[in-house]
Amino acid sequence: MRMVGVILAGGQSSRYGKPKMFEIYKGLPFYQHSVNALNTNSAISSVYIVTNELLSSRFDDSSASILIEKQQHNGPLHALTFALDTIEEADWFFVLASDIPFVTAELARSLIQYTTDSSIDAIVPIAGEKEQPLLALYHKRCLPYAKDIIAQNKKSMRPLLQAVRVKWIHFPDNQKDFTNINRQEEWKIEKD
Numbered sequence: 001m002r003m004v005g006v007i008l009a010g011g012q013s014s015r016y017g018k019p020k021m022f023e024i025y026k027g028l029p030f031y032q033h034s035v036n037a038l039n040t041n042s043a044i045s046s047v048y049i050v051t052n053e054l055l056s057s058r059f060d061d062s063s064a065s066i067l068i069e070k071q072q073h074n075g076p077l078h079a080l081t082f083a084l085d086t087i088e089e090a091d092w093f094f095v096l097a098s099d100i101p102f103v104t105a106e107l108a109r110s111l112i113q114y115t116t117d118s119s120i121d122a123i124v125p126i127a128g129e130k131e132q133p134l135l136a137l138y139h140k141r142c143l144p145y146a147k148d149i150i151a152q153n154k155k156s157m158r159p160l161l162q163a164v165r166v167k168w169i170h171f172p173d174n175q176k177d178f179t180n181i182n183r184q185e186e187w188k189i190e191k192d
């Protein structure tokens with residue numbers, strides 16, 4: 001079993017007003033917190049940052065490889081599908097958004113433990129009532145389902161979770177790892 005990390009870092013940040021993956025928390029850009037939560041885990045052989053041409057030169061991290069999407073701003077489902085299609089060496093893909101600065105290696109580890117179960121295609125947390133498809137694991141088996149959903153012009157992650165066998169892992173509503181930052185006002189409150 002081979003596992004890679006996939007950091008989704010090619011969003012528009014339209015609500016934030018500037019590319020939020022480069023905002024600084026504890027001296028490091030947001031995306032770096034996502035990379036670090038994964039590359040400290042020995043089960044993960046490499047970490048890839050999936051982004052677009054415009055942003056790509058701004059990532060400064062020798063511990064991760066950059067994958068550039070041909071078509072930018074198609075959303076997380078396209079970015080995941082691109083990674084599943086392009087990274088041939090892996091069976092499991094640990095997907096992390098790049099706007100979740102409080103994510104921890106402990107949380108990553110607690111999800112990775114379920115990858116030994118060959119009867120599941122995805123491992124997805126639920127924090128309180130909220131599904132967390134952008135802090136989740138996907139098996140290569142998800143690729144044909146993802147392509148099929150894209151072929152139907154759907155952009156949401158939801159249909160993928162309905163099509164594949166998901167193991168849902170429950171966490172408390174207030175668990176900080178899952179806090180994602182969409183607006184500058186939110187970040188001003190959350191960082192303190």
Ligand SMILES: Nc1nc2c(ncn2[C@@H]2O[C@H](COP(=O)(O)OP(=O)(O)OP(=O)(O)O)[C@@H](O)[C@H]2O)c(=O)[nH]1
Binds near residue numbers: 096
């Ligand atoms: N590679 C890649 N990542 C994406 C894409 N769209 C969103 N993401 C990432 O997915 C995560 C969640 O993104 P959102 O906050 O829903 O979308 P966003 O475009 O970043 O922000 P808004 O424009 O405010 O909706 C972030 O880490 C984004 O960088 C995309 O088209 N390609």
